[in-house]
Amino acid sequence: MLRLMRYLKPYRFTIAGIIILILMQSLADLYLPTLMSDIVNNGIIQGDTGYIWKVGGFMLVVSVLGTVVSVLASLYASKVSALFGKEVRLDTFSKVERFSIQEFDKLGTASMITRTTNDINQVQQVVLMILRMMVMAPLMCIGGIIMALYKDVQLSMVLLVVLPILALAIFIIVRFGMPYFKIMQKKLDRMNLVLREGLTGIRVIRAFNRTSYEAERFTGANKDLMDTAVKVNQIMAFMMPVMMLIMNICIIAIVWFGSKRIDMNEMMIGDLMAFIQYAMQIMFSLVMMSMMFVMIPRAQVSAVRINEVLDMEASITESDSPKQGTAAASGFNGTVEFRNVSFMYPGAEKPAVERLSFECKPGEVTAIIGGTGSGKTTIINLIERFFDCNEGEVLFNQINVKDWKLDELRNSMALVPQKTTIFSGSVAENIRYGKEDATDAEVREAAAIAQALPFIERMEDGFDTMLSQGGTNISGGQKQRLSIARALVRKPSLYLFDDSFSALDYKTDAALRAALKEHVHDAAMIIVAQRVSTVMYAEQIIVLDEGVIVGKGTHQELLQTCDVYREIVQSQLSEEESA
Template identity: 45%
Template sequence: LVVFIIGKKSNKISTFQQKNLDALNRITRENITGVRVIRAFRQDDHENDRFEEVNQEYANLSKRLFRLISKTEPLFFFILHIMVLLVFWVASNMIDMGTLQVGSLVAFLEYQFHALFALMLFSLVFIMYPRAAVSAKRIEEFLYKETIIDNPEEGVVDVGKIQTIAFENVTFNYPDGEANVLTDITFTANKGETIAFIGSTGSGKSTLINLMVRFYDVTRGSVKINGVDVRDFDLYALRDYFGFIPQKANLFTGTISSNIRYGKKDALFEEVVESAQVSAAKEFIESKPHQYDEYLEEGGSNLSGGQKQRMSIARALVRKPEVYIFDDSFSALDYKTDATIRSNLKNYTDDSIVFVVAQRISSIMDADKIIVLNEGQMVGVGTHESLMQECEIYREIASSQFNEKEMAKYG
């Protein structure tokens, strides 16, 4: 009964304690990663107060839990000793009446001690169980959480060389969202073409390309490669067709060479150098003391934003995939480097399908097809020249980026 009562109380406290520990870790992580922002906005005191509030709550819960557990051991020993005294009292009367031998009493006490001691240890373990159960339940929720994207058991693994990628009446909204992020998107990309997407922030550009590699599945409609729905592909086979350069350049601890080879583990050194040259990374890499063996810190923190982005581009290029996806991958580059990479890519990717998400019109002016998105809908499709004549939103974007002289030149 005592074990049950203590276990029930400790389970409730342990649940709240774990939630506070989560909050404590989250605030600590935010303060470490955002230390420059905190200092820039002089929010040191605010963050200290925020941490102190959660930390104090965690400390109070921990003290309550430890006080509860600390009472169990003396309580169990008290019960153990009471039972021993009870045995002595009963046994003394039996010995006095001659119905019990002293040797039998000693043997019984020995057996009783081992039995009660084992029971006491079990009780202590049982009291610790609620804390472990709370942690185990949280781990179980993570391990058994259903995946949004399922890999078909007998998925398509080969459709030959990719000739077309087609979006057919694609509509998408996030699982926890209500409004559509994309609505009725239809277009076809053919081998050798460069397709660009442009639009305001939140117009659905990055979401659209995430549907190609099945980071999400369409809500309605379909995305097809050579006429085969991407949902029918084996996931690993599908993603092997793509060279994906994300919006945020993620590098790993290791050498420059190992980071580029992340796209192709068995890449020859010559292939690494070639991809670095095309991505305009060769110059800064070879200026390093150890060149391609230069060690990168966690997240590539010893590189600038533009250098990390060029490394990310090189990592995709070394694979020589059939489809390239540049998700706003030129945003951290200066105009000169941007122009150099785009010029290099023309010959390097002429036999592939290239998708480019961009904010700057100058990065996509030479695209074979530019798709203008606004609030998840296609409001314009065509070349730069045709869109300048026919698409009001595209002209607005252009006028916000070009001066009058440039508008006259590029319009």
């Protein structure tokens, strides 16, 4: 957790001010029992009413001062801890955004959400307690001991016996409870995973009537978390009774031995009353520290999980000396080339794609077709550098994609993924996601090419119509067309369509392909598809089978030379259509 404290460095002057305020508060709290002792010894016992009013008034001033500095210290401590949480959360989110798919698969989406929210909140709360209690508790403890010794050295021997016993009891309880905090955060990850799956997959769950099953899953994960939380709380529940028992025994001992010293005229009544208050302050400071000991172990676990994200290096990194910018002038803008490329997903038994070699040129459509699991989407992932190939080279504009800056590489492309993503917001905002500064005319043009304009104009508010998260208030085909419009508005040098026409009817599919051919002239285009009708007019068709290219050419050429392609065609088209 100490490593995260670097985020407090910009607020060091504010923290210094908080420490000064807490020091003033502690001095005020430590001075009050002495003033009360003077009132008893010199005012009440002597019957001096004037002295009582004088010192009582001074006590009131000290109390007000202590209250004011306490409020100010709490205010600034809360502000610093909130700013700390904001910065850590921002850095964690920024780091996660740079992760490749591999890091997401390793940590898990649910765990990343927990780390960015619950874990950072745990550390933030401890930072607040550190700024308030971690400074105040030692000051009160040390100051209380000094003042107790000042009042009566012999009576302080009671504290010398009690304090080590109290500290040992706290240490034993915390040591038993600490391992369960780490387990509890993992159980929270599991519960968040089940909850997230239950919410995002609610339609499938209801369609297959699995609501009761998902409820049982969540109940199990929730109960598992509850059992761990109960166990750790049972352990920590011993702390307060044990401390109160030891504190009460300590007070009884002080009163017992103090009364004997008063009988022997070795101590005054006011001093005993002040001594009891100092003993309570010392004990209370230990109570505050025990609260820290309860929260710090859990925050330590959370800090380790946060640092794991911050320390994790993305497997996809940028080149120190990017080489992009020269290919456009040479007429290679948009060219993609695979040179003997092989790639295996982490933990897989065999490569997803193997020894791939092909080229996609500007102004041409390259279509990729093949069975499920043949590696079609993997090719898109390698071009976008979501993964890096294990062997061979993937070139964009005749430059290895590893030598590009990621922002520049991806700004030169537009991807329409297999799984359509619609964000909450208006239709226009979703299309502008591809180009933030797109004009209304550009948005409209992209929607028209994507065949989305007719259904958008039928909406009550047109382009200002609000879409729900995930686009649940529009159909699958409408979502795909908006996703295509988002790519088109960008006007890149390379378009990547990953099975992006699957939800379109044949008429819309044909109209869209015709519009693309008419309006997209200079850019290269790679289309991954299952339908033969979508790919048959492409300048180049690549046929994949279990990650290997088994055919390459035009539709007519492949009908003559590729058995796999011929089987796909025969399964979808009649002889007249295929011809």
